[in-house]
Structure formats: structure tokens, C-alpha cells
Amino acid sequence: MKARVADLLSTDDPLERQAVVEVNGISVVLTARRRPFHEIKDFTILGLDPARFKIVVVKAGYLVPEIAAIANPNLMALTGGAVNQDIEHLESKHRVPSWPFQPDLQWKPSIVVSARSS
Numbered sequence: 001m002k003a004r005v006a007d008l009l010s011t012d013d014p015l016e017r018q019a020v021v022e023v024n025g026i027s028v029v030l031t032a033r034r035r036p037f038h039e040i041k042d043f044t045i046l047g048l049d050p051a052r053f054k055i056v057v058v059k060a061g062y063l064v065p066e067i068a069a070i071a072n073p074n075l076m077a078l079t080g081g082a083v084n085q086d087i088e089h090l091e092s093k094h095r096v097p098s099w100p101f102q103p104d105l106q107w108k109p110s111i112v113v114s115a116r117s118s
């Protein structure tokens with residue numbers, strides 16, 4: 001594929017390297033290490049104004065208010081991984097029956113009096 005480097009973050013720290021690469025009209029942010037993009041300034045330091053894009057995709061489980069304010073609408077894609085938030089469909093061979101894994105779970109609380117309470 002052909003790509004063009006649109007911006008490089010000026011830094012002396014190799015772990016803080018970031019770049020904006022344009023591929024077929026899509027701006028892609030590449031980072032040397034995993035990092036969140038929770039604030040508008042995370043984009044603007046790379047020469048990007050997220051409010052000017054039709055679509056902005058971030059990998060995050062929660063949109064902080066500053067980013068949510070420019071998202072209209074904001075959508076969450078539930079995907080597999082280490083922090084899968086689609087908990088109803090997580091596989092577990094050792095789970096005790098509990099909601100939401102068993103949506104029709106019938107449960108009745110019981111009282112157990114401790115011997116120490118007397």
C-alpha cells in the first residue's frame with residue numbers, strides 16, 4: 001500500500017514516538033506504545049482536529065466527556081480481547097449460575113445466621 005507520513009511528533013523519547021499516516025484518504029495515528037486518546041489535545045498535538053472528521057475511531061472502553069461531546073452519535077463495537085465488555089457471551093467453564101449469564105435465573109435470598117452473632 002502507498003502511505004504518506006502527514007505528521008511526526010517531535011520527541012527525544014523513543015517510547016513517546018507518534019505519527020499520523022494517510023492511506024487512501026484515511027488518517028491513521030501510530031504510536032510507539034499503547035496509550036489512550038482521552039483528550040482533544042491528544043489529537044491536536046498531531047495536527048488533527050477530531051471535530052473536523054466525519055468518523056473518528058478510538059480503542060477505548062469509555063468515552064470521556066470531552067471526546068463524547070464531539071461524538072454524534074458514539075458507538076461501541078464489542079470485540080474479543082483481554083477486556084471484552086460483551087460479558088454475556090464470555091466463555092467460562094467454572095462460572096456459577098448468575099445473571100446476566102443466565103438471563104432467566106431464578107434466585108431467592110436465604111438468611112444464614114452466624115454463630116458469632118449470639
